[in-house]
Amino acid sequence: QLQLQESGPGLVKPxxxxxxxxxxxxxxxxxxxxxxxxxRQPPGKGLEWIGSLxxxxxxxxxxxxxxxxxxxxxxxxxxxSLRLSSVTAADTAVYYCARHxxxxxxxxxxxxxxxxxxxxxx
Amino acid sequence: xxxxxxxxxxxxxxxQKVTLSCTGNSNNIGSYAVGWxxxxxxxxxxxxxxxxxxxxxxxxxxxxxxxxTTASLTISGLQPEDEADYYCSTWDYSLSARVFGGGxxxxxx
Numbered sequence: 001q002l003q004l005q006e007s008g009p010g011l012v013k014p015x016x017x018x019x020x021x022x023x024x025x026x027x028x029x030x031x032x033x034x035x036x037x038x039x040r041q042p043p044g045k046g047l048e049w050i051g052s053l054x055x056x057x058x059x060x061x062x063x064x065x066x067x068x069x070x071x072x073x074x075x076x077x078x079x080x081s082l083r084l085s086s087v088t089a090a091d092t093a094v095y096y097c098a099r100h101x102x103x104x105x106x107x108x109x110x111x112x113x114x115x116x117x118x119x120x121x122x
Numbered sequence: 123x124x125x126x127x128x129x130x131x132x133x134x135x136x137x138q139k140v141t142l143s144c145t146g147n148s149n150n151i152g153s154y155a156v157g158w159x160x161x162x163x164x165x166x167x168x169x170x171x172x173x174x175x176x177x178x179x180x181x182x183x184x185x186x187x188x189x190x191t192t193a194s195l196t197i198s199g200l201q202p203e204d205e206a207d208y209y210c211s212t213w214d215y216s217l218s219a220r221v222f223g224g225g226x227x228x229x230x231x
Contacts, residue, residue, distance in 0.1 A: 039167075046225045047167065047209050047222045049222065096166060098167075106213035108155065108156075108157030108169065108172035108212075109211075112166050112169070113166065
């Protein structure tokens with residue numbers, strides 16, 4: 001069974017860079033069959049797509065976050081990562097990683113990680 | 123303001139059939155398949171439908187459909203464990219972004 005696990009600091013200072021990693025087990029991130037994505041959920045609010053990537057490095061980002069976001073892949077570790085720069089309190093959220101159901105950015109997610117809360121505060 | 127519009131809340135009794143809706147436009151729902159995600163007590167989302175496909179392990183009382191720019195998730199034979207927040211999502215080619223609805227809180231009375 002595929003599993004995704006987010007990891008990274010739970011507290012980030014304003015103006016600094018948030019960095020998270022998603023470790024994939026039970027499947028290969030190098031599979032040509034899937035895109036992989038990051039989604040976040042501020043406390044008490046709905047879901048927001050951050051961006052997604054293919055194992056080859058091809059990426060798509062939410063236009064509202066594009067200037068601050070970088071998603072990258074490390075196939076040797078079966079991981080993909082999120083970096084969000086110049087964070088503010090508005091970036092406080094639970095961050096989820098997930099797998100798309102196919103090798104197409106337009107298809108839905110099927111598997112999700114359990115999520116990790118990141119708080120932006122000094 | 124979400125790109126996709128969902129009811130804020132829906133309620134039903136055990137055994138009842140309920141339908142949740144998700145309304146978009148020709149740039150999103152009108153052009154792409156829709157996914158539905160269940161979130162129980164602020165836990166991790168769980169996919170209950172993508173397109174017309176039921177993920178493994180999801181009971182067949184869940185079904186999805188789409189007509190024009192509106193997608194629907196129907197739960198036939200509502201169970202207490204179905205009480206959750208439900209989000210719809212799809213791709214929007216004009217925004218070049220994946221968009222989500224604001225979520226529907228389903229209460230089982």
